Amino acid sequence: MWIYALRRLILTIPILLGVTIICFLLVQIAPGDPIQSLLPPDASEADAAALRAYYGLDKPLVIQYAVWLGKVLTGDLGMSIQVDAPVAEEVGRAFANTITLALLAVALAFIVSMILGVIAAYKSGTWIDKLFTSVAVFGISVPTFWLGVVLVIIFAVELNWLPAAGMGSSGSEHFSYLRWEDFKFAIMPMIALALPPLGIMTRTTRSSVEEVLNQDFVQTLRAKGLGEAAVLRHAVKNAMPQIIAMLGLQLGYLIGGSVLVEMVFNWPGTGYLLNKAILSRDLPVLQGTILVLATSFVMINLLIDLAQSIIDPRIKRS
Amino acid sequence: MTDATSDPITLNQEADLPQAVVRGYWASVWNRLKYDYVTLFCLVLIVLIVLSAVFAPWLAPFDPEKSSMANRLKPVGYKEYLLGTDEQGRDILSRILYGGRTSLAMGILPVAFGTLIGGLFGIIAGYYGGRVNMIIMRTMDVFFAFPSVLLAVAISGSLGGGLQNQLASLTIVFIPPLCRVAETAASQVRTMDFVDAARASGASTFSILKDHVLITVISPVLVYASTLVSASILLASGLSFLGLGVSPPTPDWGLMLSTLRQSIWVQPLVCAIPGIAILITSIAFNIVSDGLRVAMDVKS
Amino acid sequence: MEHPKKPEPHVRDPHPRDTGGPAQPMLIARDVKKHFPIHAGLLNRQVAEVKAVDGVSFSVMKGETLGVVGESGCGKSTLARLLMHLMDKDEGEIILDGLSVGTYQGMPLQDLRRSMQMVFQDSYSSLNPRLTVEDSVAYGPSKQPGISKKKAREIARDILEKVGLRPSLFGARYPHELSGGQKQRVNIARALALDPRMLILDEAVSALDKSVEAQVLNLLNALKAQLDLTYVFISHDLHVVHYISDRVLVMYLGQVVEIGPVDRIYADPRHPYTRALLDCQLSMHPDDRVEQAPLAGDPPNPVNPPSGCRFHPRCPFAEEICSSKMPELGDTLRAGRDQHLTACFMAQPNSGHSKAPTQAELLKRSAAAPAPMEA
Ligand SMILES: Nc1ncnc2c1ncn2[C@@H]1O[C@H](COP(=O)(O)OP(=O)(O)O)[C@@H](O)[C@H]1O
Numbered sequence: 001m002w003i004y005a006l007r008r009l010i011l012t013i014p015i016l017l018g019v020t021i022i023c024f025l026l027v028q029i030a031p032g033d034p035i036q037s038l039l040p041p042d043a044s045e046a047d048a049a050a051l052r053a054y055y056g057l058d059k060p061l062v063i064q065y066a067v068w069l070g071k072v073l074t075g076d077l078g079m080s081i082q083v084d085a086p087v088a089e090e091v092g093r094a095f096a097n098t099i100t101l102a103l104l105a106v107a108l109a110f111i112v113s114m115i116l117g118v119i120a121a122y123k124s125g126t127w128i129d130k131l132f133t134s135v136a137v138f139g140i141s142v143p144t145f146w147l148g149v150v151l152v153i154i155f156a157v158e159l160n161w162l163p164a165a166g167m168g169s170s171g172s173e174h175f176s177y178l179r180w181e182d183f184k185f186a187i188m189p190m191i192a193l194a195l196p197p198l199g200i201m202t203r204t205t206r207s208s209v210e211e212v213l214n215q216d217f218v219q220t221l222r223a224k225g226l227g228e229a230a231v232l233r234h235a236v237k238n239a240m241p242q243i244i245a246m247l248g249l250q251l252g253y254l255i256g257g258s259v260l261v262e263m264v265f266n267w268p269g270t271g272y273l274l275n276k277a278i279l280s281r282d283l284p285v286l287q288g289t290i291l292v293l294a295t296s297f298v299m300i301n302l303l304i305d306l307a308q309s310i311i312d313p314r315i316k317r318s
Numbered sequence: 319m320t321d322a323t324s325d326p327i328t329l330n331q332e333a334d335l336p337q338a339v340v341r342g343y344w345a346s347v348w349n350r351l352k353y354d355y356v357t358l359f360c361l362v363l364i365v366l367i368v369l370s371a372v373f374a375p376w377l378a379p380f381d382p383e384k385s386s387m388a389n390r391l392k393p394v395g396y397k398e399y400l401l402g403t404d405e406q407g408r409d410i411l412s413r414i415l416y417g418g419r420t421s422l423a424m425g426i427l428p429v430a431f432g433t434l435i436g437g438l439f440g441i442i443a444g445y446y447g448g449r450v451n452m453i454i455m456r457t458m459d460v461f462f463a464f465p466s467v468l469l470a471v472a473i474s475g476s477l478g479g480g481l482q483n484q485l486a487s488l489t490i491v492f493i494p495p496l497c498r499v500a501e502t503a504a505s506q507v508r509t510m511d512f513v514d515a516a517r518a519s520g521a522s523t524f525s526i527l528k529d530h531v532l533i534t535v536i537s538p539v540l541v542y543a544s545t546l547v548s549a550s551i552l553l554a555s556g557l558s559f560l561g562l563g564v565s566p567p568t569p570d571w572g573l574m575l576s577t578l579r580q581s582i583w584v585q586p587l588v589c590a591i592p593g594i595a596i597l598i599t600s601i602a603f604n605i606v607s608d609g610l611r612v613a614m615d616v617k618s
Numbered sequence: 619m620e621h622p623k624k625p626e627p628h629v630r631d632p633h634p635r636d637t638g639g640p641a642q643p644m645l646i647a648r649d650v651k652k653h654f655p656i657h658a659g660l661l662n663r664q665v666a667e668v669k670a671v672d673g674v675s676f677s678v679m680k681g682e683t684l685g686v687v688g689e690s691g692c693g694k695s696t697l698a699r700l701l702m703h704l705m706d707k708d709e710g711e712i713i714l715d716g717l718s719v720g721t722y723q724g725m726p727l728q729d730l731r732r733s734m735q736m737v738f739q740d741s742y743s744s745l746n747p748r749l750t751v752e753d754s755v756a757y758g759p760s761k762q763p764g765i766s767k768k769k770a771r772e773i774a775r776d777i778l779e780k781v782g783l784r785p786s787l788f789g790a791r792y793p794h795e796l797s798g799g800q801k802q803r804v805n806i807a808r809a810l811a812l813d814p815r816m817l818i819l820d821e822a823v824s825a826l827d828k829s830v831e832a833q834v835l836n837l838l839n840a841l842k843a844q845l846d847l848t849y850v851f852i853s854h855d856l857h858v859v860h861y862i863s864d865r866v867l868v869m870y871l872g873q874v875v876e877i878g879p880v881d882r883i884y885a886d887p888r889h890p891y892t893r894a895l896l897d898c899q900l901s902m903h904p905d906d907r908v909e910q911a912p913l914a915g916d917p918p919n920p921v922n923p924p925s926g927c928r929f930h931p932r933c934p935f936a937e938e939i940c941s942s943k944m945p946e947l948g949d950t951l952r953a954g955r956d957q958h959l960t961a962c963f964m965a966q967p968n969s970g971h972s973k974a975p976t977q978a979e980l981l982k983r984s985a986a987a988p989a990p991m992e993a
């Protein structure tokens with residue numbers, strides 16, 4: 001077990017290095033010369049060369065990468081061009097908002113998908129099963145940003161129950177999920193974000209619970225006179241490791257995948273930040289945000305894997 | 319049992335199997351598929367969507383890029399505007415028909431390119447194994463460290479808008495998963511006795527890859543690729559929604575949704591229409607690919 | 619079940635492609651070794667190796683069938699793959715009709731492919747599920763220089779006829795539309811399509827029902843006579859090997875422990891391992907033969923083979939010397955085809971084993987049996 005954990009940990013290092021390489025290259029593949037945008041239009045060739053040397057852009061790419069990586073490792077993600085603030089600060093603030101929203105969405109997806117999936121598995125083959133499976137297909141197929149717009153149309157425009165966008169008057173600093181005035185801003189983004197993982201997790205839950213229900217020992221339990229509720233509890237318990245694994249994976253996807261939903265609802269998370277950076281071509285912010293998000297995705301996967309190997313040592317992974 | 323003197327060569331081997339219906343793999347796939355009505359319905363739906371996009375110039379009642387200040391943001395069913403008009407007075411139906419061209423192309427082309435490139439790398443990695451496999455697959459692992467939406471947004475965001483850039487970034491998103499599927503299949507084929515038999519008969523590695531590995535790898539890869547078309551449509555429209563796709567006034571479902579979003583307080587229903595087009599197409603592709611997967615599962 | 623009588627070996631005219639003459643063995647394997655590294659641990663270092671084939675030497679005469687027996691995992695398939703050059707050997711030499719294969723002055727690999735082919739066990743992986751029978755059989759010829767696709771198909775149909783499958787009926791079928799016996803006939807046809815002089819048959823009938831097995835064995839014997847073939851027949855089934863072989867080679871943990879003419883091995887097994895194999899399998903009624911480890915004790919582990927005689931942990935006669943010294947088999951290449959060799963101290967005079975024969979006993983024994991013929 002510990003060998004596995006250690007090995008998994010060590011294998012993560014080259015992945016993270018690869019992530020930094022890709023993030024570094026993101027700025028390189030961007031069209032246009034970064035120096036030109038910093039120079040006044042009448043600047044001479046010599047001025048350009050001097051500035052290039054100042055930023056180290058005259059060095060070979062490998063050196064530039066090493067220098068950049070060194071800074072990143074000390075937490076320096078550069079300066080935002082747009083707002084003249086350290087990228088790390090901006091990303092940090094946005095990241096907190098993203099992760100809270102993602103956690104809420106995953107919790108919602110988990111609860112609903114458990115209910116739908118278990119019932120669908122239990123009623124396998126009936127119209128209830130078909131209905132719930134259709135919900136799952138809908139969840140997987142729906143464009144989240146459109147769903148967000150539709151939710152706004154229904155609950156903000158037509159019914160006027162919920163606010164259309166933003167994080168409320170108290171702002172992101174003092175936002176509290178326990179206060180209704182604040183929480184109501186999170187409801188629609190949470191639902192829009194939760195639907196795709198809900199679809200996927202309903203499928204997973206349904207198939208793994210159904211698989212357990214079809215096994216011989218369940219028949220034995222029934223034969224022994226165990227009630228249906230107890231049988232079901234047993235099945236769910238057996239299917240749990242698989243469901244938990246899927247849950248963790250989805251959390252990771254949400255953290256990286258909330259760009260569109262955050263944009264629809266002006267939710268000041270990393271997705272919103274990313275969108276602003278794209279519009280203003282603020283490459284340092286783009287790079288820093290992607291780096292933080294991808295790194296956290298890798299770390300979440302690592303944690304799930306480790307947790308899994310503790311919960312269920314039978315699972316052998318290569 | 320056979321008697322000892324009978325000539326084994328004329329033994330009636332043919333008796334122990336009835337005259338079996340001889341048919342190919344794809345025929346048997348179709349045989350299963352033709353009873354799956356939901357899948358068939360969605361298949362027909364996809365064909366219709368594709369046809370309507372292809373024949374948009376003949377089907378569209380209006381010029382999709384011609385604006386009309388007098389007819390801005392009209393509701394569904396207003397005069398000849400079957401699905402209403404957008405914020406510049408352009409006919410939504412015409413724009414949906416034309417917009418299907420980019421949306422469908424962006425659903426299929428990145429997956430097709432990803433299949434070619436990822437499949438090639440996967441087959442090489444799977445068949446050669448060892449160091450080659452390690453280099454290719456570890457590189458792919460790095461890309462798996464990015465959720466697909468994030469990777470698409472990252473590459474597109476840094477390359478900027480435009481269809482080529484969108485195509486490039488989506489292709490890069492789909493290469494790693496397709497490579498992994500092809501690698502798994504190819505590394506299984508590699509251990510099969512029939513590959514050794516082919517090697518023993520002097521076939522070159524290239525011939526074996528072409529004649530044995532490819533035809534075995536192709537069906538799992540295609541099944542998987544078909545599941546990605548829907549994802550590609552969603553991703554592409556998402557990128558367009560962020561302004562990282564076609565440039566206006568070219569119609570595109572994602573871009574239409576993005577501009578109409580400003581008008582939800584005026585014409586809520588009209589604003590939701592482009593999204594419905596995306597949704598229907600993506601559901602249809604999802605269901606067809608799932609039906610295909612079931613039908614192509616030889617074990618069942 | 620009685621196996622039908624096998625055809626008497628008869629003297630043939632030399633094969634048109636013969637290079638070494640009738641006295642030259644068809645195949646010589648000299649001290650062939652293959653060790654698979656085992657990687658483990660954090661950094662995937664090599665921690666051990668499987669000695670799958672560990673110094674195997676033997677020869678096969680022209681027109682002969684050499685049976686190879688041994689428990690599963692003893693290295694039979696690895697040996698087959700080494701002979702076919704599907705796998706690089708670590709050490710040793712393989713000589714086909716007097717020409718060393720793969721060396722500078724010897725036989726190029728392409729010629730080996732034409733001369734020697736392999737029949738695999740009937741399993742889901744022996745035939746490509748996506749190719750029709752005819753395509754599978756025509757594949758090898760179609761890859762040869764100067765043979766057109768059309769010609770390859772002709773060859774395929776011809777061979778299919780030879781193995782008892784009517785091409786018009788079976789040519790267009792896919793493997794899943796065939797019975798086990800039919801599939802195995804296709805496997806044989808595929809191997810014969812290149813007109814080889816020699817076949818390596820690895821568990822060629824092991825997956826078949828008994829009645830089908832007899833038919834395929836008959837077919838193999840008939841083909842051998844008709845096409846002037848030489849066989850190396852690998853199987854874990856001693857009955858089948860008894861029926862088809864002229865000589866038998868017994869393998870244990872990557873090594874040859876006994877080799878000799880089939881009748882002598884079966885009538886007078888000298889190695890305790892061979893004896894145990896025979897006791898176990900021949901005593902049972904053939905109809906309820908099961909594939910099982912024929913012996914008590916630990917299953918063989920080629921990763922860390924025991925010191926001395928590799929069989930000593932399971933051997934009822936093991937003595938001190940057995941765990942300290944490795945018994946020699948003797949020179950299988952110098953000895954004639956009637957020679958019976960055993961890698962056991964009990965078969966070697968003055969070996970130090972208490973049951974070792976004295977010179978006198980040995981003389982008596984060799985007087986009773988036909989005198990060994992020098993090569
Ligand atoms: N490619 C390989 N890599 C590592 N070990 C192998 C490989 N092929 C075979 N072995 C090992 O070599 C030994 C002999 O295998 P094999 O030749 O298949 O035996 P048999 O055919 O007699 O059953 C086994 O212990 C097997 O696990």
Ligand code: SF4
Nearest residue numbers: 927930933940962963
């Ligand atoms: S050498 Fe010793 S241990 Fe090996 S088989 Fe002979 S008696 Fe048994």
Ligand SMILES: [Mg+2]
Nearest residue numbers: 691694695821
């Ligand atoms: Mg074997």
